[in-house]
């Protein structure tokens with residue numbers, strides 16, 4: 722898939738060193754389930770698994786994101802399709818040097834259009850830590866609605882954390898900022 726500035730493609734094992742580098746950043750992993758640092762061997766295992774995934778099967782498929790003008794991984798977006806294939810959940814991570822430039826919004830907006838318009842899914846959702854304001858801002862920019870706030874609902878990195886839930890229906894798509 723392409724956007725104005727980006728390419729969303731399948732992972733390859735060659736992405737492993739960059740994946741290890743940005744997933745090892747404590748700021749990047751702060752609200753995520755994995756522990757940093759991520760060793761290169763673990764990143765190679767992950768990239769191998771990602772590269773073999775089926776983007777239309779139930780469960781997670783991880784898209785690699787790169788700029789169209791400069792080759793190389795800048796981030797990844799996970800899409801988890803439900804068993805019946807009618808809904809999907811999103812998760813996203815971008816390397817620090819490629820944050821703050823609208824790349825994540827551009828990539829997520831493209832995937833949302835793919836899922837809701839081109840694939841005909843009913844709903845996409847996402848959840849983030851209550852303190853992850855950048856993630857929440859991104860989701861609202863793309864057109865997601867805040868649907869709930871679960872208090873101290875997830876045990877992660879030694880503490881109970883809040884989860885903020887977001888959703889976007891196909892029936893709503895295009896009515897708001899998700900038209901971007």
Ligand SMILES: CC(C)(COP(=O)(O)OP(=O)(O)OC[C@H]1O[C@@H](n2cnc3c(N)ncnc32)[C@H](O)[C@@H]1OP(=O)(O)O)[C@@H](O)C(=O)NCCC(=O)NCCS
Nearest residue numbers: 749752813814815820821822823824825826848849855856
């Ligand atoms: C969540 C995450 C992807 C958000 O990244 P981000 O850089 O804030 O999002 P974008 O790439 O869309 O950039 C948006 C910012 O770029 C700015 N920007 C600069 N140039 C822009 C352009 N040409 N177009 C759009 N926005 C632009 C926007 O104003 C916005 O800044 P603001 O939030 O200060 O207003 C990132 O913080 C991340 O990877 N975090 C670690 C992993 C994580 O927690 N993931 C979420 C788990 S739920």
